[in-house]
Every structure is written in structure tokens, then in C-alpha cells.
Amino acid sequence: MPGMNKIVLKNLFKKPATRKYPAEKRPFFENGRGQMVFAKMENCIFCGLCSKNCPAKAITVDKAARVNTIDPLKCVQCGYCADACPKDVIIMQSEYYPPQYNKKVRSVKGPAKAPKPDAPTADAPAAQ
Amino acid sequence: MAAETATVDVKCNITFGPQHPVFPEPVQFKLEVVDEKVVGAAPVLGYVHRGIEKAFELNDFKLNPALSAKICGICPSPHTTAYCRGAEMLLGLEAPPRAKYIRVIVNELNRLHSHILWFGLLGDAVGFESYFMQTWNYREKVMDMLEKITGHRVYYATNGVGGVRRDITDTQLREIETLMKAVEEDMGSIADVVKDYTVKKRTQNVGVLTADEALLTGAVGPTLRASGIAKDIRMTGYDAYGEVDFKPQTADSCDAYGRAVVRWKEIYQSIEIIRRCLAQIPKGEIMLKTPNTPKGEAISRTEAPRGELFYYMRGNGTKNLERCKVRTPTYANVWPTVTMLSKGCQIADVAVIVLSIDPCISCTER
Amino acid sequence: MPDPAIDSIAVTKDTLVPETKKLWERKARFAIATCNDLGDKFEIIYHFDDELKVVNLRLQFGLDETAPSIAPVYPAAALIEMEMAELFGVKIEGAKGNFLLTDESPKTPMRKKKKEAA
Numbered sequence: 001m002p003g004m005n006k007i008v009l010k011n012l013f014k015k016p017a018t019r020k021y022p023a024e025k026r027p028f029f030e031n032g033r034g035q036m037v038f039a040k041m042e043n044c045i046f047c048g049l050c051s052k053n054c055p056a057k058a059i060t061v062d063k064a065a066r067v068n069t070i071d072p073l074k075c076v077q078c079g080y081c082a083d084a085c086p087k088d089v090i091i092m093q094s095e096y097y098p099p100q101y102n103k104k105v106r107s108v109k110g111p112a113k114a115p116k117p118d119a120p121t122a123d124a125p126a127a128q
Numbered sequence: 129m130a131a132e133t134a135t136v137d138v139k140c141n142i143t144f145g146p147q148h149p150v151f152p153e154p155v156q157f158k159l160e161v162v163d164e165k166v167v168g169a170a171p172v173l174g175y176v177h178r179g180i181e182k183a184f185e186l187n188d189f190k191l192n193p194a195l196s197a198k199i200c201g202i203c204p205s206p207h208t209t210a211y212c213r214g215a216e217m218l219l220g221l222e223a224p225p226r227a228k229y230i231r232v233i234v235n236e237l238n239r240l241h242s243h244i245l246w247f248g249l250l251g252d253a254v255g256f257e258s259y260f261m262q263t264w265n266y267r268e269k270v271m272d273m274l275e276k277i278t279g280h281r282v283y284y285a286t287n288g289v290g291g292v293r294r295d296i297t298d299t300q301l302r303e304i305e306t307l308m309k310a311v312e313e314d315m316g317s318i319a320d321v322v323k324d325y326t327v328k329k330r331t332q333n334v335g336v337l338t339a340d341e342a343l344l345t346g347a348v349g350p351t352l353r354a355s356g357i358a359k360d361i362r363m364t365g366y367d368a369y370g371e372v373d374f375k376p377q378t379a380d381s382c383d384a385y386g387r388a389v390v391r392w393k394e395i396y397q398s399i400e401i402i403r404r405c406l407a408q409i410p411k412g413e414i415m416l417k418t419p420n421t422p423k424g425e426a427i428s429r430t431e432a433p434r435g436e437l438f439y440y441m442r443g444n445g446t447k448n449l450e451r452c453k454v455r456t457p458t459y460a461n462v463w464p465t466v467t468m469l470s471k472g473c474q475i476a477d478v479a480v481i482v483l484s485i486d487p488c489i490s491c492t493e494r
Numbered sequence: 495m496p497d498p499a500i501d502s503i504a505v506t507k508d509t510l511v512p513e514t515k516k517l518w519e520r521k522a523r524f525a526i527a528t529c530n531d532l533g534d535k536f537e538i539i540y541h542f543d544d545e546l547k548v549v550n551l552r553l554q555f556g557l558d559e560t561a562p563s564i565a566p567v568y569p570a571a572a573l574i575e576m577e578m579a580e581l582f583g584v585k586i587e588g589a590k591g592n593f594l595l596t597d598e599s600p601k602t603p604m605r606k607k608k609k610e611a612a
Contacts (some may be wrong), residue, residue: 003320007262017265029272033279055191079284083293091326092279177594281597346524346570364546425500427541427548438541440528455526463570493594 015056032094038068043087044110050081050090066112070099071105137162142475146175150253150479153489159469159478166478170467171462173493180494184452189215189422189443190289194409194491197285199454200491202245205231205238206432208287211452213366213430214441215289217427218422227291228367229409233304234278234286235430236398236405240311241270242433243391243398246486247322250388253483254330259321263328273307274298291415301406308399315395322388331384334467335481347464348457349435350394350483353378354386361431372404384484420447432457434486456491502539502550507562510540510553514564517542522549524568529578531606536584540564540571560585 019026028034038044046063058074059081075097082090140161146154147377154175180199184192195210196205209231216222223231244267251259271281277296278284286294297302321327337347342355352359353376358458360367360376379386422443432436435457440452468481505513522544528535532554536560540551555561563586565572572589579589583602595603 003318003324004258007317007321008258029276031279032275033283044310052188053191055187055194076194076198077280077283079279079293080191080194174592174596175595179603343521344518344524344568346568359546361546427500429548436525436543438525440526440539440541442530450526451530453526453528459573460525460570462573 028094030094031092033079033092034094034096035072035077035092036070036075036079036081036090037093038070038089038108039091040087041108041110044068044089045087046110047086049084049086053080053084055080058099059118066110067107068110069105069107071103073100073103131375132186136207139167140373144478146172148479150483151489152249152489153488155482155483155487155492157469157478159475161475164474165472166469166475169466171466173462173489175493176490177493179450181454185354185449188447189449190418190420190447191480192449193287193289194285196454197283199455199494200432201282202242202488203238203432203434203491204282205235205284205287206430206437207454208285209367209443210236210437210439211416211441212287212289212429212438214426214428214452215422216418217426217428218441218443219289219418221290221416221418223367224413224416225368227412227414229405230292230296230414231287231367232372233296233402233409234274234284234484236402237270237274237277237304238284239433240395241267241274242397242486243395244270244315245355246391246433249386249483249486250327250331250480253479254327255354259318262318266311266318269307269310269314273304276303288415291413292417293415295414301409304402305406308402312399313397328385328465330477330480330482331383332382334440334473335384335484336382336471337464337468341467342382342464345464345467346460347435348460348488349432350387350390351435351461351464354390355382358488361429361436364429366428366430368405369401372401374401384480387460387484422447422449434458434488434491435460454490454494456494458485458488461469461485462489462492500548500550502552505551505553507553507555507559510551510562511564513551514540516565517544517549518567520544524564524570527571527574527578529582529584529604531582531604532574533606536561536582538578538584558585560587563587563589 045062048061051059053063056074056077057074058071060069079092082092142159143156143163144159145151145156153329156172158170158172159166181193193211196207199207241360244263248260248263274284275281277300278286278294286292337355339355339357342352342357358376358378362374363376377390377397379389423445425442428439437457440453440456441449444450465482465485469478473481522542525541525543528539535554535556537554542549553561563575565575575589576591576593577587578584579586580593580595581602581604583605
């Protein structure tokens with residue numbers, strides 16, 4: 001193989017193309033779609049848009065209990081939930097979901113329902 | 129008087145697959161063999177059927193690009209492009225110009241990494257393992273670039289109905305230009321290996337498909353263009369292909385070596401198309417606001433690395449599609465493979481013939 | 495037919511094979527056939543590619559009728575006819591057998607579920 005001999009000789013003197021994992025981990029690029037995270041739960045209003053826009057039906061929103069659940073084994077890391085959220089609660093992180101031994105889902109609790117502002121009282125000054 | 133003897137050809141049945149080290153995906157070919165020559169073949173499919181056409185009807189039509197990208201792992205970009213163009217035709221819209229250029233850039237980067245992958249599989253089919261590993265190492269640079277642009281190495285979900293979801297920054301456009309120089313240098317360093325004596329002996333005059341047979345059995349993609357017929361869906365000028373001066377690449381030898389030559393030329397042509405797009409890309413918005421009522425029928429076709437990808441879509445005014453039919457290029461290339469195998473090839477050539485059409489069985493069975 | 499629809503030539507069970515022969519003489523390439531479940535009848539659209547333009551032949555017939563096969567003219571159509579017979583339960587001449595599904599799979603999964611009258 002005369003054509004391949006040149007490449008073999010060059011590869012002898014180059015550093016290897018493989019990485020000594022797990023001693024050396026691969027750095028991830030920014031803006032990657034590795035996993036989704038409910039990052040800013042204090043802003044969540046439980047509108048359910050993330051759940052309606054999930055093609056894999058991996059997100060469950062429980063408005064009564066104020067709890068959001070993500071099933072990491074169903075998630076396909078498409079990012080539609082992050083685009084749909086009106087309050088920027090969900091962000092996509094570059095690192096992949098870690099492997100799991102069993103099918104557990106992740107739940108996060110959100111803020112309690114904000115009380116309604118005071119209704120106008122009966123003896124407010126009327127325009128005369 | 130000598131007794132007359134009659135000779136009878138004894139046919140053996142040999143099953144090739146579904147698990148075979150040379151096929152990337154499970155497919156079975158039942159071969160009828162006389163001595164060492166194959167005289168008939170029958171494909172058996174159905175090992176990875178997932179029912180995706182039914183799943184298209186169950187979701188909101190704007191969420192379906194995430195599903196259509198899952199049909200194939202090596203060519204998700206043409207699938208999402210074809211779906212989004214079909215949905216835009218049902219709504220009566222067109223994507224903005226900058227979105228069209230971004231779609232072309234991601235499609236051509238996809239074609240680059242797919243053809244470099246195929247050269248590696250060709251080396252694997254003839255037993256040339258070091259060539260296989262060297263090309264797959266060169267492919268990593270293209271996959272890293274795609275991860276920077278789209279966010280994931282394999283599952284590029286950038287296309288949305290009405291445009292693209294993610295923009296390419298100016299820094300990334302300069303990095304793509306540097307990548308093109310690196311790919312040219314890498315492929316140039318292994319150009320002599322493709323013209324090597326052993327590779328030519330294993331692929332020349334193997335899997336011959338004449339021009340008439342190619343047209344009448346419905347071949348698509350490099351399988352068709354290696355028989356001298358210059359047909360490519362990018363000639364219709366969809367997205368931004370009408371503005372980059374595109375010409376299809378052909379070869380005349382009608383065999384597996386001709387298909388390797390066509391894919392080699394297409395690698396260099398993809399580099400040229402990306403360079404023209406980088407020079408001409410306009411500024412502007414990347415996504416339109418779209419209504420929720422797809423109505424009517426539409427046909428959208430794109431050129432995947434393996435051939436013509438055909439989507440037929442039908443909407444009835446609600447936000448679920450009524451029918452979405454997908455015909456992938458390997459589905460159209462199954463009958464030409466059976467024709468090629470039945471002409472009397474050796475058993476050792478079956479792997480080279482089946483790999484020369486670049487089979488993607490998960491696309492075929494959806 | 496939904497509005498707007500694609501350009502198509504309407505054929506009947508008798509005119510399907512003669513129209514296909516005309517396309518064969520023009521060296522058109524057979525692309526694929528699509529089956530639609532319209533509730534009370536089936537509709538099969540045959541798509542051909544003639545010099546990069548799509549030509550469609552539209553055939554509609556009842557649920558219990560048998561449609562003719564174009565495999566004598568275009569042998570590559572045998573695959574898609576087997577698939578349509580299996581996934582939709584359409585009766586086409588000469589199309590039978592398991593292609594994508596197994597014996598334990600649900601039968602004719604692509605048919606629309608009948609909505610019950612309220």
C-alpha cells in the first residue's frame with residue numbers, strides 16, 4: 001500500500017487521536033444541547049407551555065402541587081421547551097445527562113402561588 | 129455407446145445478514161447460489177420498523193421536525209429541511225433568505241460528513257481497516273463544527289417551520305472557512321489511497337447497473353449518477369441552490385468504483401458550495417411567525433447524501449397533519465440492488481455491492 | 495380532494511395501466527405511491543418523476559374493491575404495493591405477505607380510527 005505508508009509514518013510521530021478518558025474529559029462547546037434544566041424556578045408561573053411543546057412528552061407540569069417533572073430518559077434534547085418558555089425558566093446545558101441505573105424522573109418544586117392584590121374597597125371616592 | 133449424463137445446477141440458499149459485521153444496520157438478503165455465483169436475491173426488511181409515519185399524525189405539526197430528524201442518524205438535515213419546506217407549502221409561505229442559506233450550509237456539511245463516512249465503510253468492506261479509521265478521524269472535525277453551529281453532533285434540530293431556530297455568528301462563519309481548508313488538505317492526503325490497485329480490483333466491474341436499468345428500476349442518488357445520468361434534485365433550485373451555480377457530478381463506469389468517484393467529486397463540490405454560501409449569505413431575520421392551519425397537499429423533495437428524499441404531506445385545517453408519507457432514497461435503491469445481485473456476482477462481492485448504494489436501513493423502514 | 499391540491503391526473507381502475515405505459519415510454523422514473531384512508535374509500539396516488547417534474551396519477555376506489563397492480567410495467571412498484579397492502583389493508587393484485595410487520599404486530603395500523611357518532 002504505497003499511498004498509506006506515508007500516512008502511517010506520519011501517524012507514528014503525531015500524538016494519538018484518542019483521549020485517555022476518564023482521566024482527560026472532553027470539553028464541551030458552549031450553546032450545546034446536552035440536557036435541559038429548570039434553572040430559574042422562582043420565575044415559573046406553571047403555564048404548561050413547556051409540556052405542550054415537548055415532542056417526546058417528557059415534561060409534566062403539576063399546577064396544583066407547584067411541581068415540574070422531567071423524565072431524562074424520554075428527553076431527546078431538542079430544545080423546544082427552552083424556546084417556548086415565556087419566563088426563561090428552562091435553559092439547555094452542554095453537558096449530557098448522566099447515565100442512570102433505574103428509570104427515575106427529576107422533580108423540582110416551584111414558588112407558592114402569589115396572593116392576589118387587594119380588591120378596591122366599597123367606600124373608594126367616586127367621581128362626582 | 130457412452131451413457132449420456134446430464135448436469136443439473138444445484139442451487140443453495142445462503143442468508144446474508146441480518147447480523148453481519150460489514151452492514152451498519154440489520155438487513156437480510158436471501159441469496160440463491162450456484163457454486164460460487166449468486167443468481168438470485170430477495171431482501172427481507174422489518175427489523176427496525178418504528179411506525180414513524182403514524183407518529184407524525186399524533187403530534188402538533190410544528191413539533192414534528194424533532195421527530196423527522198430521528199428517522200436517520202447520518203442524514204437528519206435533509207429530513208428536517210424537506211418536512212419544513214412541505215409544511216411551509218401547506219401554509220403558503222416561504223422561509224426568509226438568510227434561513228435558506230443557513231439550511232444549505234448545514235445540508236452541505238451533513239453531506240460532507242456522510243460521504244467521508246461512506247469512504248470509511250468502503251475500506252471496511254474490502255478489509256482495509258486503517259483507511260476506515262483514518263477517514264473517520266477526519267470526519268470528527270466536521271462533526272465538531274456541526275456541534276458548534278447546531279448544538280449537537282448528530283441530532284441537528286435547527287430547522288423549524290418558517291425558518292431556522294438558531295443563527296450562525298460571524299466568528300462561526302470564519303471558522304467554517306478554516307474548516308474547509310482543513311478538509312481539503314485531509315482528503316488530498318488520502319487521494320492516492322482511493323486509486324490504489326487493490327481497491328480498484330475489488331470495486332471495478334462489480335455491481336454493474338447500465339443506464340437503462342438504472343432509469344427503469346428507479347435508482348436515485350450516486351447510484352444513478354454513476355451510470356452517466358445527470359439527475360439531481362438540487363438542480364430544481366430549492367432553498368438557496370438556485371444561487372450557487374450547481375451542476376450534478378457523474379461518472380461513466382456504471383460500477384461500484386464509479387459510485388466512489390461520484391462521491392469523491394461531490395465532497396469537493398460541497399466544499400465549493402459552502403464557500404459560495406459564505407461569500408453570499410445575506411443578513412436578516414431567520415424565522416417567520418406562522419399560523420396553525422396547514423391545509424391542502426404538498427410534495428417536497430430534497431437531495432440527501434444518498435439520493436432523492438420525497439415527502440408527501442396532507443393537512444386538513446387542524447394542527448395535526450392528516451398524512452405524512454416519507455420515501456427515503458435507500459427505499460428506491462432496493463430494487464436496483466436486487467437487479468445487480470442477480471446478475472451472477474461472487475459471494476465475496478455481495479458486501480461491496482450492497483455497500484456501494486450506501487444503505488441506510490433505518491431510513492428505509494422508518 | 496383537499497383544496498389546494500397538487501396537480502394530478504385522475505385515473506380509474508381500467509385506465510391506470512395504460513396511463514402508466516405512456517409514462518414508461520417517456521422513460522419517467524417511478525418515485526413512490528401514497529395511500530390515503532378517506533374514511534369511505536381508499537385513494538392511491540402514484541408519483542412519477544419526468545425530467546425533474548412530478549407527475550401524479552390519482553386512483554380512488556371502495557374499501558372492498560381490488561386495485562390493479564403496476565408491477566408488470568414498473569417492477570420496482572412491487573415493494574410499495576406490498577407495504578400498502580400490509581399497513582392499510584388495501585387489496586392490490588398480487589400483493590401479499592409480511593414486509594415490515596410480524597405476525598404479532600397490530601393489523602393494518604395506519605387506518606384512521608373511526609370516530610363514533612356523538
